[in-house]
Amino acid sequence: MGKYTEEIKRRRTFAIISHPDAGKTTLTEKFLLYGGAINQAGVVKGKKNARAATSDWMEIEKQRGISVTSSVMQFQYDGFCINILDTPGHQDFSEDTYRTLMAADSAVMVIDAAKGVEPQTRKLFKVCAMRDIPIFTFINKMDREARDPFELCEELENELGIATCPINWPIGCGKEFKGVYDLREHKIIHFTSNTNARAATATEVALDDPLLAELIGEDKRDQLVEEAELLEGAGAEFDMDAVRHGKLSPVFFGSALTNFGVEPFLESFLQMTTAPLPRMAGDTLVDSFDDDFSGFVFKIQANMNKAHRDRIAFMRVCSGRFDAEKEVYLVQQNRKVKLSRPQQLMAAEREIIEEAYAGDIIGVFDPGMFSIGDTICAPGKKFCFDPIPTFAPEHFCRVRPKDTLKRKQFIKGAEQIAQEGAIQIFKIPYAGMEEVIVGVVGTLQFDVFEYRLKNEYNVDLVMERLPYEYLRWIESYDGDPEDIIKGNDVKMVEDYKGNKLLLFGAQWSINWVLDKNKDKGLKLSEFGGARF
Ligand code: G4P
Numbered sequence: 453m454g455k456y457t458e459e460i461k462r463r464r465t466f467a468i469i470s471h472p473d474a475g476k477t478t479l480t481e482k483f484l485l486y487g488g489a490i491n492q493a494g495v496v497k498g499k500k501n502a503r504a505a506t507s508d509w510m511e512i513e514k515q516r517g518i519s520v521t522s523s524v525m526q527f528q529y530d531g532f533c534i535n536i537l538d539t540p541g542h543q544d545f546s547e548d549t550y551r552t553l554m555a556a557d558s559a560v561m562v563i564d565a566a567k568g569v570e571p572q573t574r575k576l577f578k579v580c581a582m583r584d585i586p587i588f589t590f591i592n593k594m595d596r597e598a599r600d601p602f603e604l605c606e607e608l609e610n611e612l613g614i615a616t617c618p619i620n621w622p623i624g625c626g627k628e629f630k631g632v633y634d635l636r637e638h639k640i641i642h643f644t645s646n647t648n649a650r651a652a653t654a655t656e657v658a659l660d661d662p663l664l665a666e667l668i669g670e671d672k673r674d675q676l677v678e679e680a681e682l683l684e685g686a687g688a689e690f691d692m693d694a695v696r697h698g699k700l701s702p703v704f705f706g707s708a709l710t711n712f713g714v715e716p717f718l719e720s721f722l723q724m725t726t727a728p729l730p731r732m733a734g735d736t737l738v739d740s741f742d743d744d745f746s747g748f749v750f751k752i753q754a755n756m757n758k759a760h761r762d763r764i765a766f767m768r769v770c771s772g773r774f775d776a777e778k779e780v781y782l783v784q785q786n787r788k789v790k791l792s793r794p795q796q797l798m799a800a801e802r803e804i805i806e807e808a809y810a811g812d813i814i815g816v817f818d819p820g821m822f823s824i825g826d827t828i829c830a831p832g833k834k835f836c837f838d839p840i841p842t843f844a845p846e847h848f849c850r851v852r853p854k855d856t857l858k859r860k861q862f863i864k865g866a867e868q869i870a871q872e873g874a875i876q877i878f879k880i881p882y883a884g885m886e887e888v889i890v891g892v893v894g895t896l897q898f899d900v901f902e903y904r905l906k907n908e909y910n911v912d913l914v915m916e917r918l919p920y921e922y923l924r925w926i927e928s929y930d931g932d933p934e935d936i937i938k939g940n941d942v943k944m945v946e947d948y949k950g951n952k953l954l955l956f957g958a959q960w961s962i963n964w965v966l967d968k969n970k971d972k973g974l975k976l977s978e979f980g981g982a983r984f
Contacts, residue, residue, distance in 0.1 A: 845891030
C-alpha cells in the first residue's frame with residue numbers, strides 16, 4: 453500500500469456539465485451546503501442581479517463584470533474530499549471549458565426535465581465521451597412541468613449515444629410531482645417542497661405499502677407499479693463496469709431548487725464514481741496511488757493587470773502528494789523549481805496550501821514558464837503525460853493591426869495569448885503575418901483578445917468576422933492536402949506547426965468534402981493533437 457493511499461482513496465474529482473439554466477449552479481450550491489462548505493443558499497449564486505458568485509473569483513474579472521475562469525471548488529462530505537470543476541456557460545464558454553474536462557475523473561450532467569438534451573450539453577458530453585469517463589445524469593426541475601421520463605432517457609440514448617440506467621423514477625411532475633421511486637432499494641421517497649432546509653424532508657414507503665395510495669393517490673400508484681414493471685423488464689441492467697467506462701449513465705430525477713433528490717444523488721454518485729484515475733504518459737500508465745508526485749497543467753489564467761504579466765497555472769495532481777516545500781521537476785523545461793504560492797479554492801475563498809494529493813487541483817504562480825499540457829513531477833522522474841487535445845473553435849475573425857507599424861507587437865501578443873490557450877491563431881497559406889485568422893470557442897474570447905492587445909501590447913485591431921463555424925484537422929489524406937477537392941465555401945488555413953486545416957460554413961459542407969475525397973482516404977478530426 454502506498455504512503456498516501458488513505459488520502460487519495462477518498463478523493464473524487466468531477467466536472468459538472470450542462471446547458472446554461474439547467475440548474476448546474478443550484479445543484480453545486482446544494483452540494484456545498486451538504487458539505488458544510490457554505491451555510492446558506494445563495495452564496496454561490498445570489499438572485500438575478502447579484503450573479504457575481506464564487507466562480508468569478510478573480511478581482512479583475514469582477515470589475516469587468518465577466519468571468520473567463522472555470523472555477524474549482526473543494527469541500528468535504530461524509531469522509532470524501534470532493535473537487536468540483538465548474539464549466540461556465542453562456543458567453544464565458546471557451547476552450548478552457550473543454551480543457552477543464554481533461555482534469556476530471558467523472559462528470560455530472562444536469563438536464564432540464566422540460567428541455568432534454570441541449571446544444572451545450574451535447575458539446576461537453578462529446579469531450580467527456582472521448583475520454584470514456586463515467587457520466588452521471590441528474591434530470592432536474594421535476595417540480596416543474598417535465599417531459600415524459602421514458603422519452604427523456606430515450607433522447608439521451610439517441611442523441612448522445614450512451615446507454616442509460618435509471619436509479620430512481622419520478623412520480624408525476626410539476627404541481628403533481630409526488631417524489632421518486634428508488635429502483636434499487638424498492639422504496640418511494642415522497643416529495644415535500646423545501647427550499648431552504650439542509651435536506652428535503654422525505655417519507656419513505658414501499659411500493660406495496662397501502663399507505664402509498666394515500667400519499668400519491670391511486671392513479672399515480674397504479675401508473676408507478678406499471679412503469680416499475682416495465683423498467684424492470686426493459687431497462688438496461690445496472691453494470692458497474694459499463695458505468696466506470698462511460699458506456700452506461702446512471703440517471704437520477706430530482707429538483708435542485710427544492711432540495712429534492714439531491715442528497716441521495718450525491719451519496720449514490722460518490723459510491724459509484726471512482727477515486728482518482730491513473731493517466732497515460734506515452735506507454736506508461738501512471739498510477740494515482742504512486743508515492744511520487746506528478747501532475748499536469750490544464751489551464752493558464754492570465755493576470756488581466758497589465759503591470760503584472762504573471763499568470764496562474766492550474767494543475768491537476770495525478771499521483772502522490774504535492775509538498776509546497778519540495779522542489780519539483782518541470783519535464784518540458786528540464787529544470788527543477790519550487791512552485792510559488794500554490795493555492796486552492798474552498799468554496800468562496802482562495803487559500804495558500806502546503807500540500808495536495810492526487811485528484812486535487814491547485815493553482816500556482818506562473819511567471820511565464822508553463823504551457824498547457826506541461827508535466828510536473830518529482831525530481832528523478834521523466835515521463836510526459838499525454839498531451840491535451842486542441843478543440844475546434846467555432847467562431848473566426850480575420851485580424852490585423854490598425855497601424856501596420858505595430859506588426860511586431862501584434863504578432864508577439866497574438867502568439868502569447870494563443871500560448872495561454874485562450875485563442876487559436878491560423879495563417880493563410882503563402883500569406884505573410886500581416887493578418888491572421890483568430891479562432892475561438894466562445895465569442896467573449898474575441899473581446900478579451902482585443903482588450904488585451906490594446907492594454908498589454910498597445911495595439912489597436914481591425915477585426916472582421918468570418919462566416920465559418922467548423923474547423924477540422926486533416927487526420928489522413930493520400931496526397932498533398934492542397935489537392936483536396938473543396939467547394940468555394942471551404943477555406944484552407946495553416947496552424948503554427950504548418951499543419952493544414954479546413955474551415956467550413958456548414959455541417960453539410962464537411963460531409964460533401966468527405967464524400968468528394970473518399971477515394972483518397974480523407975479523414976477529418978474535431979480534435980487536434982498537442983498544441984505546441
Ligand atoms: P445554470 O447554472 O445551469 O445556468 O442554472 P442555475 O442553477 O443558475 O439555474 C437556472 C434557473 O433555474 C434559476 O432560476 C434557478 O433558480 C432555476 N432552477 C434550478 N433548479 C431548479 C429546480 O429544480 N426547479 C425549479 N423550478 N427551478 C430550478 P432563475 O429564475 O434564472 O434565477 P434565480 O432568480 O432563481 O436566481
